[in-house]
Amino acid sequence: MSNRPNAFSARLRRTILGTIAAALVAAPLFSSANTEKKELVFGATAGPYSDQIKLGIKPILEKKGYKVKIVEFNDYVQPNLALAQGALDANAFQHVIYLDKFQKEHKLNLSEVVKVPTAPIAIYSKKHRSLNDVKEGAVVALPNDPTNQARALVLLDKFGWIKLKAGFDPIRVSEKDLEANPKKIKLLPLEAAQLPRSLDDTDYSFVNGNFAIASGLKLTEALGLEDTTAQYQNLVAVRTEDKDKQFVKDIADAYRSQEFREVVDKHFKGFVKPSYQR
Template sequence: MKKFHPLRAGVLAIALSATIASLAQAADPNKPEIRFGATAGPYSDQIRYGIKPQLEKEGYKVTIVEFSDYVQPNLALADGALDANAFQHEVYLKKFSADHKLALSELVKVPTAPIGLYSHKHKRLDELKDGATVSLPNDVTNQARAIILLQQLGWVTLKPGVDPVKSSERDIASNPHRIKLVPLEAAQLPRSLDDVDYAFVNGNFALAAGLKLNDALLLEKIPPYYLNLVAVRTADLNKPYVTDIANAYRSADFARVIEQRFAGFSKPAQ
Protein backbone atom coordinates (compact mmCIF):
# COMPACT_ATOMS: atom_id res chain seq x y z
CA MET A 1 0.00 0.00 0.00
CA LYS A 2 1.27 3.46 -0.92
CA LYS A 3 1.93 5.88 1.85
CA PHE A 4 -0.45 8.82 2.32
CA HIS A 5 1.19 12.16 1.45
CA PRO A 6 -0.54 15.09 3.17
CA LEU A 7 1.15 17.66 0.91
CA ARG A 8 0.08 15.92 -2.30
CA ALA A 9 -3.44 15.52 -0.97
CA GLY A 10 -3.56 19.21 -0.14
CA VAL A 11 -2.46 20.16 -3.66
CA LEU A 12 -5.12 17.87 -5.15
CA ALA A 13 -7.77 19.38 -2.89
CA ILE A 14 -6.82 22.91 -3.91
CA ALA A 15 -6.88 21.95 -7.60
CA LEU A 16 -10.25 20.24 -7.20
CA SER A 17 -11.67 23.27 -5.40
CA ALA A 18 -10.43 25.56 -8.16
CA THR A 19 -12.01 23.35 -10.82
CA ILE A 20 -15.34 23.28 -8.99
CA ALA A 21 -15.24 27.07 -8.56
CA SER A 22 -14.48 27.51 -12.25
CA LEU A 23 -17.35 25.26 -13.27
CA ALA A 24 -19.68 27.01 -10.85
CA GLN A 25 -18.79 30.39 -12.31
CA ALA A 26 -19.30 29.11 -15.85
CA ALA A 27 -22.73 27.81 -14.89
CA ASP A 28 -23.73 30.90 -12.94
CA PRO A 29 -26.76 32.40 -14.73
CA ASN A 30 -25.79 35.83 -13.41
CA LYS A 31 -22.45 35.71 -15.25
CA PRO A 32 -23.43 34.88 -18.86
CA GLU A 33 -21.94 35.79 -22.17
CA ILE A 34 -23.24 39.19 -23.25
CA ARG A 35 -23.65 39.63 -26.99
CA PHE A 36 -23.68 43.38 -27.54
CA GLY A 37 -24.76 44.77 -30.92
CA ALA A 38 -23.75 48.20 -32.23
CA THR A 39 -23.17 50.03 -35.46
CA ALA A 40 -19.52 50.03 -36.50
CA GLY A 41 -17.69 53.12 -35.29
CA PRO A 42 -17.99 55.11 -32.08
CA TYR A 43 -20.79 53.12 -30.39
CA SER A 44 -19.04 49.78 -30.81
CA ASP A 45 -15.82 51.50 -29.72
CA GLN A 46 -17.52 52.86 -26.60
CA ILE A 47 -18.39 49.28 -25.70
CA ARG A 48 -14.96 47.97 -26.66
CA TYR A 49 -12.95 50.48 -24.61
CA GLY A 50 -15.35 51.65 -21.90
CA ILE A 51 -17.83 48.86 -21.19
CA LYS A 52 -16.33 45.49 -22.12
CA PRO A 53 -13.32 45.78 -19.75
CA GLN A 54 -15.61 46.54 -16.81
CA LEU A 55 -18.01 43.70 -17.53
CA GLU A 56 -15.16 41.23 -18.03
CA LYS A 57 -13.84 42.16 -14.60
CA GLU A 58 -17.26 41.14 -13.28
CA GLY A 59 -16.87 37.69 -14.86
CA TYR A 60 -18.80 38.16 -18.10
CA LYS A 61 -17.68 37.17 -21.55
CA VAL A 62 -18.50 40.09 -23.86
CA THR A 63 -18.86 39.69 -27.63
CA ILE A 64 -19.37 42.79 -29.80
CA VAL A 65 -21.40 42.28 -32.97
CA GLU A 66 -21.14 45.15 -35.46
CA PHE A 67 -23.88 46.15 -37.91
CA SER A 68 -23.97 48.47 -40.91
CA ASP A 69 -27.69 49.26 -40.86
CA TYR A 70 -30.43 50.35 -38.47
CA VAL A 71 -32.79 47.40 -38.96
CA GLN A 72 -30.97 44.21 -38.06
CA PRO A 73 -29.74 45.20 -34.54
CA ASN A 74 -33.28 45.43 -33.15
CA LEU A 75 -34.48 42.29 -34.92
CA ALA A 76 -31.48 40.38 -33.59
CA LEU A 77 -32.11 41.69 -30.07
CA ALA A 78 -35.77 40.68 -30.15
CA ASP A 79 -34.88 37.23 -31.50
CA GLY A 80 -32.38 36.60 -28.71
CA ALA A 81 -29.29 36.68 -30.94
CA LEU A 82 -28.18 39.78 -28.98
CA ASP A 83 -28.52 40.66 -25.30
CA ALA A 84 -28.28 44.44 -25.77
CA ASN A 85 -27.62 46.94 -28.52
CA ALA A 86 -26.40 50.54 -28.79
CA PHE A 87 -27.06 52.49 -31.99
CA GLN A 88 -30.41 54.31 -31.85
CA HIS A 89 -32.32 57.08 -30.08
CA GLU A 90 -35.65 56.76 -28.27
CA VAL A 91 -37.75 58.13 -31.14
CA TYR A 92 -36.42 55.44 -33.48
CA LEU A 93 -36.69 52.68 -30.86
CA LYS A 94 -40.31 53.47 -30.05
CA LYS A 95 -41.39 53.65 -33.69
CA PHE A 96 -39.44 50.56 -34.77
CA SER A 97 -40.73 48.55 -31.82
CA ALA A 98 -44.33 49.61 -32.52
CA ASP A 99 -44.07 48.95 -36.27
CA HIS A 100 -42.55 45.49 -35.77
CA LYS A 101 -44.42 44.60 -32.55
CA LEU A 102 -41.20 44.11 -30.56
CA ALA A 103 -40.94 44.23 -26.74
CA LEU A 104 -37.76 46.31 -26.45
CA SER A 105 -36.96 48.99 -23.86
CA GLU A 106 -34.45 51.73 -23.22
CA LEU A 107 -31.90 50.96 -20.51
CA VAL A 108 -29.62 54.00 -20.42
CA LYS A 109 -28.71 56.89 -22.73
CA VAL A 110 -25.14 57.15 -24.01
CA PRO A 111 -22.83 59.93 -25.28
CA THR A 112 -23.88 60.67 -28.84
CA ALA A 113 -22.25 62.13 -31.94
CA PRO A 114 -24.55 64.73 -33.54
CA ILE A 115 -25.83 64.54 -37.10
CA GLY A 116 -24.00 67.06 -39.26
CA LEU A 117 -24.12 68.69 -42.67
CA TYR A 118 -20.94 67.96 -44.66
CA SER A 119 -19.68 68.82 -48.12
CA HIS A 120 -16.76 67.91 -50.36
CA LYS A 121 -17.72 70.60 -52.87
CA HIS A 122 -18.41 73.64 -50.71
CA LYS A 123 -16.65 75.25 -47.77
CA ARG A 124 -19.54 77.39 -46.56
CA LEU A 125 -23.29 77.11 -46.22
CA ASP A 126 -23.83 80.39 -48.07
CA GLU A 127 -22.45 78.77 -51.23
CA LEU A 128 -25.80 77.05 -51.70
CA LYS A 129 -27.07 77.43 -55.26
CA ASP A 130 -30.55 76.91 -56.66
CA GLY A 131 -31.08 73.29 -57.63
CA ALA A 132 -28.42 71.97 -55.25
CA THR A 133 -28.55 68.32 -54.22
CA VAL A 134 -28.70 67.39 -50.53
CA SER A 135 -28.59 63.78 -49.35
CA LEU A 136 -30.20 62.82 -46.05
CA PRO A 137 -31.18 59.66 -44.15
CA ASN A 138 -34.11 57.69 -45.57
CA ASP A 139 -35.35 56.31 -42.23
CA VAL A 140 -38.23 58.27 -40.79
CA THR A 141 -36.77 59.57 -37.54
CA ASN A 142 -33.32 60.54 -38.81
CA GLN A 143 -34.77 62.16 -41.90
CA ALA A 144 -36.84 64.35 -39.59
CA ARG A 145 -33.65 65.42 -37.80
CA ALA A 146 -32.18 66.54 -41.12
CA ILE A 147 -35.35 68.38 -42.13
CA ILE A 148 -35.35 70.22 -38.79
CA LEU A 149 -31.85 71.46 -39.60
CA LEU A 150 -32.89 72.41 -43.14
CA GLN A 151 -35.67 74.51 -41.64
CA GLN A 152 -33.26 76.12 -39.15
CA LEU A 153 -31.05 77.10 -42.09
CA GLY A 154 -34.03 78.61 -43.91
CA TRP A 155 -33.53 76.26 -46.86
CA VAL A 156 -37.08 74.86 -46.44
CA THR A 157 -40.17 75.62 -44.39
CA LEU A 158 -42.68 73.13 -43.06
CA LYS A 159 -46.44 73.17 -43.40
CA PRO A 160 -48.29 74.82 -40.48
CA GLY A 161 -49.12 72.45 -37.63
CA VAL A 162 -46.55 69.80 -38.57
CA ASP A 163 -44.61 68.24 -35.70
CA PRO A 164 -40.97 68.67 -36.81
CA VAL A 165 -39.94 65.49 -34.96
CA LYS A 166 -42.28 63.52 -37.26
CA SER A 167 -41.68 65.51 -40.42
CA SER A 168 -40.75 64.13 -43.84
CA GLU A 169 -40.29 65.42 -47.38
CA ARG A 170 -44.09 65.46 -47.77
CA ASP A 171 -44.37 68.06 -45.00
CA ILE A 172 -42.23 70.68 -46.74
CA ALA A 173 -44.32 73.73 -47.64
CA SER A 174 -41.70 75.79 -49.45
CA ASN A 175 -38.31 75.07 -51.00
CA PRO A 176 -37.14 78.46 -52.33
CA HIS A 177 -33.82 77.15 -53.65
CA ARG A 178 -35.46 74.15 -55.33
CA ILE A 179 -33.14 71.83 -53.42
CA LYS A 180 -33.26 68.25 -54.63
CA LEU A 181 -33.39 65.96 -51.58
CA VAL A 182 -31.76 62.55 -52.04
CA PRO A 183 -32.84 60.06 -49.32
CA LEU A 184 -30.30 57.28 -48.74
CA GLU A 185 -29.63 54.57 -46.19
CA ALA A 186 -27.71 56.27 -43.39
CA ALA A 187 -24.59 54.14 -43.83
CA GLN A 188 -24.31 55.25 -47.48
CA LEU A 189 -24.39 58.99 -46.77
CA PRO A 190 -20.61 59.49 -46.41
CA ARG A 191 -20.12 57.92 -49.86
CA SER A 192 -22.64 60.32 -51.35
CA LEU A 193 -20.42 63.33 -50.61
CA ASP A 194 -18.67 63.01 -53.99
CA ASP A 195 -22.00 63.13 -55.83
CA VAL A 196 -24.08 65.74 -53.97
CA ASP A 197 -23.56 69.33 -52.88
CA TYR A 198 -24.27 68.67 -49.20
CA ALA A 199 -24.97 65.57 -47.13
CA PHE A 200 -26.49 65.09 -43.70
CA VAL A 201 -24.48 62.31 -42.04
CA ASN A 202 -25.20 60.66 -38.71
CA GLY A 203 -22.26 61.15 -36.36
CA ASN A 204 -21.38 57.47 -36.01
CA PHE A 205 -21.18 56.95 -39.77
CA ALA A 206 -19.29 60.20 -40.25
CA LEU A 207 -16.60 59.14 -37.78
CA ALA A 208 -16.48 55.60 -39.20
CA ALA A 209 -15.85 57.13 -42.65
CA GLY A 210 -12.94 59.22 -41.37
CA LEU A 211 -14.82 62.52 -41.13
CA LYS A 212 -14.34 64.67 -38.05
CA LEU A 213 -17.18 66.32 -36.18
CA ASN A 214 -15.54 69.71 -36.63
CA ASP A 215 -15.45 69.10 -40.41
CA ALA A 216 -19.21 69.61 -40.47
CA LEU A 217 -20.55 72.92 -41.75
CA LEU A 218 -23.41 72.53 -39.28
CA LEU A 219 -23.90 70.27 -36.25
CA GLU A 220 -27.22 69.71 -34.52
CA LYS A 221 -27.66 70.52 -30.86
CA ILE A 222 -28.95 67.17 -29.72
CA PRO A 223 -32.17 67.20 -27.67
CA PRO A 224 -32.54 64.40 -25.10
CA TYR A 225 -34.88 62.34 -27.31
CA TYR A 226 -32.18 62.14 -30.00
CA LEU A 227 -29.44 60.91 -27.68
CA ASN A 228 -28.52 57.32 -28.44
CA LEU A 229 -29.30 54.60 -25.94
CA VAL A 230 -28.74 51.01 -24.92
CA ALA A 231 -31.76 48.83 -25.61
CA VAL A 232 -32.60 45.44 -24.11
CA ARG A 233 -35.56 43.11 -24.22
CA THR A 234 -38.27 44.45 -21.92
CA ALA A 235 -38.50 41.08 -20.16
CA ASP A 236 -34.82 41.33 -19.21
CA LEU A 237 -34.86 44.81 -17.64
CA ASN A 238 -34.48 43.51 -14.08
CA LYS A 239 -31.88 40.84 -14.78
CA PRO A 240 -28.49 41.23 -13.07
CA TYR A 241 -26.49 41.45 -16.28
CA VAL A 242 -28.68 44.34 -17.45
CA THR A 243 -28.09 46.18 -14.17
CA ASP A 244 -24.35 45.63 -14.60
CA ILE A 245 -24.44 47.08 -18.12
CA ALA A 246 -26.23 50.19 -16.85
CA ASN A 247 -23.76 50.59 -13.97
CA ALA A 248 -20.83 50.34 -16.39
CA TYR A 249 -22.23 53.15 -18.55
CA ARG A 250 -22.76 55.34 -15.47
CA SER A 251 -19.30 54.69 -14.04
CA ALA A 252 -16.36 57.05 -13.64
CA ASP A 253 -14.24 54.66 -15.74
CA PHE A 254 -16.59 55.05 -18.69
CA ALA A 255 -16.67 58.84 -18.25
CA ARG A 256 -12.85 58.91 -18.50
CA VAL A 257 -12.94 56.88 -21.72
CA ILE A 258 -15.44 59.34 -23.22
CA GLU A 259 -13.25 62.32 -22.31
CA GLN A 260 -10.18 60.68 -23.83
CA ARG A 261 -11.62 59.15 -27.00
CA PHE A 262 -14.94 60.83 -27.81
CA ALA A 263 -14.49 64.56 -27.44
CA GLY A 264 -17.37 66.61 -28.78
CA PHE A 265 -20.04 64.02 -28.08
CA SER A 266 -23.27 65.21 -26.46
CA LYS A 267 -23.63 63.61 -23.03
CA PRO A 268 -26.81 62.57 -21.24
CA ALA A 269 -27.71 64.25 -17.96
CA GLN A 270 -26.58 62.17 -14.99
Protein backbone atom coordinates (compact mmCIF):
# COMPACT_ATOMS: atom_id res chain seq x y z
CA MET A 1 0.00 0.00 0.00
CA SER A 2 2.90 2.38 0.62
CA ASN A 3 3.84 2.23 -3.11
CA ARG A 4 0.40 3.21 -4.40
CA PRO A 5 0.53 6.85 -3.19
CA ASN A 6 4.05 7.14 -4.62
CA ALA A 7 2.88 5.87 -7.99
CA PHE A 8 -0.05 8.28 -7.89
CA SER A 9 2.26 11.16 -6.97
CA ALA A 10 4.59 10.31 -9.82
CA ARG A 11 1.71 10.28 -12.30
CA LEU A 12 0.47 13.61 -10.90
CA ARG A 13 3.91 15.19 -11.26
CA ARG A 14 4.17 13.96 -14.86
CA THR A 15 0.72 15.40 -15.61
CA ILE A 16 1.60 18.79 -14.09
CA LEU A 17 4.97 18.95 -15.85
CA GLY A 18 3.31 17.99 -19.13
CA THR A 19 0.76 20.78 -18.69
CA ILE A 20 3.50 23.35 -17.93
CA ALA A 21 5.54 22.20 -20.94
CA ALA A 22 2.53 22.52 -23.20
CA ALA A 23 1.84 25.99 -21.82
CA LEU A 24 5.42 27.09 -22.44
CA VAL A 25 5.27 25.88 -26.03
CA ALA A 26 2.02 27.77 -26.58
CA ALA A 27 3.15 30.89 -24.71
CA PRO A 28 5.04 32.65 -27.53
CA LEU A 29 1.99 32.42 -29.78
CA PHE A 30 -0.22 33.79 -27.05
CA SER A 31 2.09 36.49 -25.69
CA SER A 32 3.09 37.92 -29.06
CA ALA A 33 -0.52 38.88 -29.62
CA ASN A 34 -1.04 40.28 -26.17
CA THR A 35 2.23 41.97 -25.17
CA GLU A 36 2.45 44.30 -28.17
CA LYS A 37 3.53 47.72 -26.89
CA LYS A 38 0.51 49.95 -26.27
CA GLU A 39 1.96 52.65 -24.03
CA LEU A 40 4.25 55.08 -25.84
CA VAL A 41 6.47 57.84 -24.46
CA PHE A 42 7.13 60.38 -27.23
CA GLY A 43 9.78 63.06 -26.72
CA ALA A 44 9.95 66.38 -28.59
CA THR A 45 11.29 69.87 -28.17
CA ALA A 46 8.74 72.26 -26.68
CA GLY A 47 6.82 74.09 -29.39
CA PRO A 48 5.67 72.94 -32.82
CA TYR A 49 7.05 69.39 -32.81
CA SER A 50 5.46 68.66 -29.45
CA ASP A 51 2.27 70.36 -30.69
CA GLN A 52 2.24 68.23 -33.85
CA ILE A 53 2.20 65.12 -31.70
CA LYS A 54 -0.39 66.54 -29.32
CA LEU A 55 -2.80 67.83 -31.98
CA GLY A 56 -2.28 65.30 -34.74
CA ILE A 57 -0.35 62.16 -33.92
CA LYS A 58 -1.56 61.33 -30.40
CA PRO A 59 -5.28 61.29 -31.36
CA ILE A 60 -4.58 58.99 -34.30
CA LEU A 61 -2.54 56.56 -32.20
CA GLU A 62 -5.13 56.60 -29.42
CA LYS A 63 -7.75 55.47 -31.93
CA LYS A 64 -5.51 52.45 -32.52
CA GLY A 65 -5.50 51.64 -28.82
CA TYR A 66 -2.28 53.32 -27.73
CA LYS A 67 -1.78 55.42 -24.63
CA VAL A 68 0.60 58.27 -25.53
CA LYS A 69 2.63 60.39 -23.11
CA ILE A 70 4.48 63.44 -24.48
CA VAL A 71 7.72 64.59 -22.82
CA GLU A 72 8.99 68.06 -23.77
CA PHE A 73 12.65 69.09 -23.88
CA ASN A 74 14.37 72.47 -24.12
CA ASP A 75 17.66 71.33 -25.61
CA TYR A 76 19.03 69.15 -28.41
CA VAL A 77 21.05 66.75 -26.21
CA GLN A 78 18.68 65.05 -23.77
CA PRO A 79 16.07 63.74 -26.26
CA ASN A 80 18.52 61.36 -27.96
CA LEU A 81 20.12 60.24 -24.70
CA ALA A 82 16.69 59.57 -23.20
CA LEU A 83 15.69 57.61 -26.30
CA ALA A 84 18.85 55.49 -26.28
CA GLN A 85 18.43 54.76 -22.56
CA GLY A 86 14.84 53.59 -23.02
CA ALA A 87 13.11 56.48 -21.25
CA LEU A 88 11.47 57.37 -24.60
CA ASP A 89 10.08 55.18 -27.35
CA ALA A 90 10.49 57.84 -30.06
CA ASN A 91 11.49 61.48 -30.43
CA ALA A 92 10.90 64.29 -32.92
CA PHE A 93 13.16 67.35 -32.97
CA GLN A 94 16.20 66.89 -35.23
CA HIS A 95 17.31 66.49 -38.83
CA VAL A 96 19.30 63.54 -40.14
CA ILE A 97 22.63 65.39 -40.21
CA TYR A 98 22.37 66.16 -36.51
CA LEU A 99 21.15 62.63 -35.71
CA ASP A 100 24.04 60.96 -37.54
CA LYS A 101 26.65 63.22 -35.95
CA PHE A 102 25.20 62.94 -32.45
CA GLN A 103 24.90 59.18 -32.40
CA LYS A 104 28.40 58.75 -33.80
CA GLU A 105 29.85 60.99 -31.09
CA HIS A 106 27.86 59.30 -28.30
CA LYS A 107 28.00 55.76 -29.70
CA LEU A 108 24.22 55.39 -29.93
CA ASN A 109 22.17 53.19 -32.24
CA LEU A 110 19.17 55.19 -33.44
CA SER A 111 17.28 55.22 -36.75
CA GLU A 112 15.10 57.57 -38.74
CA VAL A 113 11.46 56.55 -39.15
CA VAL A 114 9.75 59.36 -41.06
CA LYS A 115 10.29 63.04 -41.91
CA VAL A 116 7.96 65.59 -40.28
CA PRO A 117 6.72 69.08 -41.28
CA THR A 118 9.58 71.40 -40.39
CA ALA A 119 9.85 75.06 -39.44
CA PRO A 120 12.89 76.52 -41.24
CA ILE A 121 15.71 78.32 -39.48
CA ALA A 122 15.11 82.08 -39.81
CA ILE A 123 16.73 85.41 -39.02
CA TYR A 124 14.90 87.96 -36.86
CA SER A 125 15.56 91.43 -35.48
CA LYS A 126 13.93 93.74 -32.94
CA LYS A 127 16.12 96.66 -34.01
CA HIS A 128 15.97 96.53 -37.80
CA ARG A 129 13.13 96.18 -40.27
CA SER A 130 15.14 94.75 -43.12
CA LEU A 131 18.29 92.80 -43.93
CA ASN A 132 19.31 95.87 -45.91
CA ASP A 133 19.62 97.83 -42.66
CA VAL A 134 22.70 95.87 -41.59
CA LYS A 135 25.56 98.13 -40.53
CA GLU A 136 29.26 97.58 -40.07
CA GLY A 137 30.01 95.77 -36.82
CA ALA A 138 26.51 94.33 -36.45
CA VAL A 139 26.16 91.61 -33.81
CA VAL A 140 24.57 88.46 -35.21
CA ALA A 141 23.67 85.51 -32.95
CA LEU A 142 23.57 82.01 -34.42
CA PRO A 143 23.31 78.43 -33.11
CA ASN A 144 26.45 77.04 -31.48
CA ASP A 145 25.90 73.42 -32.54
CA PRO A 146 27.91 72.73 -35.72
CA THR A 147 25.12 71.53 -38.03
CA ASN A 148 22.74 74.42 -37.37
CA GLN A 149 25.56 76.96 -37.27
CA ALA A 150 26.52 75.81 -40.76
CA ARG A 151 22.99 76.60 -41.96
CA ALA A 152 23.23 80.14 -40.57
CA LEU A 153 26.66 80.73 -42.13
CA VAL A 154 25.40 79.62 -45.54
CA LEU A 155 22.56 82.15 -45.26
CA LEU A 156 24.96 84.93 -44.21
CA ASP A 157 27.01 84.15 -47.31
CA LYS A 158 23.83 84.26 -49.39
CA PHE A 159 22.97 87.69 -47.90
CA GLY A 160 26.44 88.93 -48.85
CA TRP A 161 27.31 89.78 -45.25
CA ILE A 162 30.26 87.38 -45.22
CA LYS A 163 32.14 85.45 -47.87
CA LEU A 164 32.91 81.77 -47.42
CA LYS A 165 35.82 79.99 -49.09
CA ALA A 166 35.21 78.63 -52.56
CA GLY A 167 33.98 75.04 -52.59
CA PHE A 168 32.83 75.06 -48.97
CA ASP A 169 30.75 72.13 -47.74
CA PRO A 170 27.32 73.57 -46.79
CA ILE A 171 26.81 70.79 -44.26
CA ARG A 172 30.14 71.12 -42.42
CA VAL A 173 31.06 74.76 -43.01
CA SER A 174 32.27 76.63 -39.91
CA GLU A 175 33.86 79.97 -39.00
CA LYS A 176 37.17 78.46 -40.16
CA ASP A 177 35.78 78.67 -43.71
CA LEU A 178 35.28 82.43 -43.48
CA GLU A 179 37.28 84.08 -46.27
CA ALA A 180 36.07 87.66 -45.92
CA ASN A 181 33.94 89.69 -43.52
CA PRO A 182 33.50 93.05 -45.30
CA LYS A 183 30.85 94.30 -42.86
CA LYS A 184 32.91 93.18 -39.83
CA ILE A 185 29.96 91.13 -38.58
CA LYS A 186 30.42 89.99 -34.99
CA LEU A 187 29.23 86.39 -34.79
CA LEU A 188 27.80 85.35 -31.44
CA PRO A 189 27.32 81.55 -31.11
CA LEU A 190 24.67 80.62 -28.54
CA GLU A 191 22.77 77.53 -27.46
CA ALA A 192 19.75 77.25 -29.77
CA ALA A 193 17.20 77.58 -26.96
CA GLN A 194 18.71 80.94 -25.95
CA LEU A 195 18.51 82.55 -29.38
CA PRO A 196 14.99 84.05 -29.06
CA ARG A 197 16.06 85.87 -25.88
CA SER A 198 19.19 87.20 -27.57
CA LEU A 199 17.10 89.50 -29.79
CA ASP A 200 17.10 92.18 -27.09
CA ASP A 201 20.89 92.38 -27.23
CA THR A 202 21.78 91.68 -30.87
CA ASP A 203 21.19 93.35 -34.19
CA TYR A 204 20.02 90.09 -35.74
CA SER A 205 19.58 86.54 -34.47
CA PHE A 206 19.13 83.26 -36.30
CA VAL A 207 16.51 81.16 -34.52
CA ASN A 208 15.62 77.54 -35.17
CA GLY A 209 11.97 77.28 -36.15
CA ASN A 210 10.80 75.28 -33.15
CA PHE A 211 12.33 77.69 -30.64
CA ALA A 212 11.10 80.70 -32.61
CA ILE A 213 7.49 79.53 -32.53
CA ALA A 214 7.71 78.34 -28.92
CA SER A 215 8.85 81.85 -27.91
CA GLY A 216 6.01 83.58 -29.78
CA LEU A 217 7.90 84.56 -32.94
CA LYS A 218 6.12 83.98 -36.23
CA LEU A 219 7.64 82.72 -39.45
CA THR A 220 5.90 85.60 -41.21
CA GLU A 221 7.88 88.05 -39.03
CA ALA A 222 11.25 86.67 -40.09
CA LEU A 223 13.49 88.89 -42.23
CA GLY A 224 14.88 85.85 -44.00
CA LEU A 225 13.99 82.15 -44.20
CA GLU A 226 16.08 79.16 -45.15
CA ASP A 227 14.97 77.14 -48.16
CA THR A 228 14.91 73.91 -46.14
CA THR A 229 16.11 70.88 -48.11
CA ALA A 230 15.32 67.25 -47.20
CA GLN A 231 18.55 66.85 -45.25
CA TYR A 232 17.43 69.62 -42.87
CA GLN A 233 13.85 68.43 -42.46
CA ASN A 234 13.17 67.10 -38.99
CA LEU A 235 12.35 63.47 -38.37
CA VAL A 236 11.05 60.90 -35.93
CA ALA A 237 13.79 58.70 -34.48
CA VAL A 238 13.59 55.39 -32.60
CA ARG A 239 16.07 52.86 -31.29
CA THR A 240 17.31 50.81 -34.23
CA GLU A 241 16.32 47.59 -32.46
CA ASP A 242 12.69 48.83 -32.49
CA LYS A 243 12.44 50.11 -36.06
CA ASP A 244 10.53 47.07 -37.39
CA LYS A 245 8.08 46.86 -34.48
CA GLN A 246 4.38 47.50 -34.95
CA PHE A 247 4.27 50.66 -32.82
CA VAL A 248 6.93 52.24 -35.05
CA LYS A 249 4.97 51.36 -38.18
CA ASP A 250 1.85 52.87 -36.59
CA ILE A 251 3.73 56.11 -35.78
CA ALA A 252 4.90 56.38 -39.40
CA ASP A 253 1.37 55.69 -40.69
CA ALA A 254 -0.02 58.40 -38.40
CA TYR A 255 2.35 61.02 -39.83
CA ARG A 256 1.54 59.95 -43.39
CA SER A 257 -2.21 60.00 -42.84
CA GLN A 258 -4.66 62.42 -44.42
CA GLU A 259 -5.92 63.24 -40.93
CA PHE A 260 -2.50 64.55 -39.88
CA ARG A 261 -2.10 66.46 -43.14
CA GLU A 262 -5.29 68.37 -42.35
CA VAL A 263 -3.88 69.25 -38.91
CA VAL A 264 -0.71 70.58 -40.54
CA ASP A 265 -2.66 72.66 -43.06
CA LYS A 266 -4.69 74.21 -40.24
CA HIS A 267 -2.13 74.74 -37.47
CA PHE A 268 1.35 74.72 -39.07
CA LYS A 269 1.18 77.04 -42.05
CA GLY A 270 4.54 77.96 -43.49
CA PHE A 271 6.20 74.72 -42.45
CA VAL A 272 8.23 72.84 -45.03
CA LYS A 273 6.25 69.69 -45.80
CA PRO A 274 7.86 66.29 -46.32
CA SER A 275 7.46 64.67 -49.73
CA TYR A 276 4.50 62.51 -48.66
CA GLN A 277 2.41 65.64 -47.94
CA ARG A 278 3.07 67.47 -51.23
